[in-house]
Amino acid sequence: MTTPKIVRIPSLKSNEAFRAHVQSLGIDLQLEDRLSVGTDSALTQPLQCNGRSIGNRWAAHPMEGWDGTATGGITDSMLRRWRRFGESGAKLIWGGEAMAVRPDGRANPRQLIITKENKAGLAELRKTLVEAHRQRWGRTDDLMIGFQLTHSGRFCRPTDQKTPEPRVAYRHPLLDPKTGVTEDGQVFSDDELKRLTEDYVEAAKIAADVGADFVDIKHCHGYLLHELLSAHTRPGIYGGPLENRARMLCEIVAGIRAYVPKLEIGVRLSAFDSVPYKPNPELTRPNRMGPGIPEDFSPYLPYRYAFGVNASNPLESDLAEPTEFLTLLVNLGIKLVNLSAGSPYYTPHLQRPAIYPPSDGYEPPEDPLVGVARQINMVRTLKARFPQLILVGTGYSYLQEYLPQVAEYYMRNHHVDVVGVGRAMLSYPTILAEATTMGKLDAGRICRTFSDCTTAPRNGLRSGCYPLDPYYKSLEDAVKLKASKAAKSCAAPN
Numbered sequence: 001m002t003t004p005k006i007v008r009i010p011s012l013k014s015n016e017a018f019r020a021h022v023q024s025l026g027i028d029l030q031l032e033d034r035l036s037v038g039t040d041s042a043l044t045q046p047l048q049c050n051g052r053s054i055g056n057r058w059a060a061h062p063m064e065g066w067d068g069t070a071t072g073g074i075t076d077s078m079l080r081r082w083r084r085f086g087e088s089g090a091k092l093i094w095g096g097e098a099m100a101v102r103p104d105g106r107a108n109p110r111q112l113i114i115t116k117e118n119k120a121g122l123a124e125l126r127k128t129l130v131e132a133h134r135q136r137w138g139r140t141d142d143l144m145i146g147f148q149l150t151h152s153g154r155f156c157r158p159t160d161q162k163t164p165e166p167r168v169a170y171r172h173p174l175l176d177p178k179t180g181v182t183e184d185g186q187v188f189s190d191d192e193l194k195r196l197t198e199d200y201v202e203a204a205k206i207a208a209d210v211g212a213d214f215v216d217i218k219h220c221h222g223y224l225l226h227e228l229l230s231a232h233t234r235p236g237i238y239g240g241p242l243e244n245r246a247r248m249l250c251e252i253v254a255g256i257r258a259y260v261p262k263l264e265i266g267v268r269l270s271a272f273d274s275v276p277y278k279p280n281p282e283l284t285r286p287n288r289m290g291p292g293i294p295e296d297f298s299p300y301l302p303y304r305y306a307f308g309v310n311a312s313n314p315l316e317s318d319l320a321e322p323t324e325f326l327t328l329l330v331n332l333g334i335k336l337v338n339l340s341a342g343s344p345y346y347t348p349h350l351q352r353p354a355i356y357p358p359s360d361g362y363e364p365p366e367d368p369l370v371g372v373a374r375q376i377n378m379v380r381t382l383k384a385r386f387p388q389l390i391l392v393g394t395g396y397s398y399l400q401e402y403l404p405q406v407a408e409y410y411m412r413n414h415h416v417d418v419v420g421v422g423r424a425m426l427s428y429p430t431i432l433a434e435a436t437t438m439g440k441l442d443a444g445r446i447c448r449t450f451s452d453c454t455t456a457p458r459n460g461l462r463s464g465c466y467p468l469d470p471y472y473k474s475l476e477d478a479v480k481l482k483a484s485k486a487a488k489s490c491a492a493p494n
């Protein structure tokens, strides 16, 4: 395997050039010929969700900043981020950012914790977002805000950024050695999962109290509830058949419905996964990471350690179980679903396609547009199967200049209900608002997927857009980030 030659998006100067490149990659990725504005744009059309209106078709994805207080409270940089989500014009705020339902479930010592002690701060975050939205866009009655509830499971680091304190759903032959799992005592017992279910319900009550419209019961990116979905080898009531693997979700939903029946519930799901990737050691150089290659999974076939993969070849997705899971969501009365893929820790090229790798990653094993198309087409397939769900799509930021036209195509043709914006929301929160009002973009603010927003927290620093956002450029953290990148050589591929 060699390093693929990657064509940079800004070098594609026309729709024809974009299409020719897509064709050369052998992928299916469509775009509208021009940007539509105002009511001509499919992105500006409202959407109904159980009797309420969501004012348009783009969402701010949850984007955490590794910037809370040591007790999981809010800070100025967090308030600034939520203010910018409000200013973005997005009418669906999917989660804000991951909020741990209890202190030991944090992915890092700076993650928000949704507890009674932090209630006033959470209310302030929400109020700041709503106020910023009102000032910029007028009405807020068509704005829908969710809080994302999480337990980071295998990726918990609640005390110190450098010290893993994993708690897992089951022993994983390829991830255990990478995540500090060495003994069965780190596997959650059934009783512990029952207690954790109560923590989710308590967190949902707090969310409702401070004015959230919905909670997202996070099932993505390798965190606990996502890992439970692949707990084929776990004995007992939370392992084995999908009915058991999804039991904790059903119990959380029942608890929320009993105590806060008016609160909407959503689920963010990694609809497919893969085996963990690593830099190819044969192509790693002193100043270069190698391109990603999968860990050797051959001793573990049929592969029973990931959700939404073909067990005979886990490098391929299989949407049969994700389809069953979405059917379960429909039966539970859940309408809001945000579809993602993989994990930022072990398959970043699937989860957030980028040209520059994060410092704990690998060079792209494929043109990142392949990763974008994979997610977009997965949503298209599931949308055809579930017209009754509101499906939010992910992975659009790498499209850069072409983001609005691609989003417009998939929206106009009903292949997605809401386009989620992640990294581009950090550098250019109003990217879709400007596209759909002015019909053009400010190229200087477009996210170029430098991955500093991931590399910074991997090195104990706050996340943010260091290359393009003056606020982060001016921080002392920017100097530290530069030094750690120089030490680790996070170079772009050819």
Ligand SMILES: Cc1cc2nc3c(=O)[nH]c(=O)nc-3n(C[C@H](O)[C@H](O)[C@H](O)COP(=O)(O)O)c2cc1C
Residues within 6 Å of the ligand: 061, 062, 063, 064, 065, 096, 097, 098, 148, 218, 220, 268, 340, 351, 352, 353, 394, 395, 396, 397, 398, 420, 421, 422, 423, 424, 453, 454, 463, 464
């Ligand atoms: C800095 C950073 C923070 C993120 N925080 C969260 C989070 O708190 N919860 C979550 O579900 N996803 C999180 N994500 C993933 C994004 O929501 C999104 O899925 C990903 O960036 C791909 O979308 P994009 O191509 O628009 O960036 C984060 C991603 C980044 C880069």
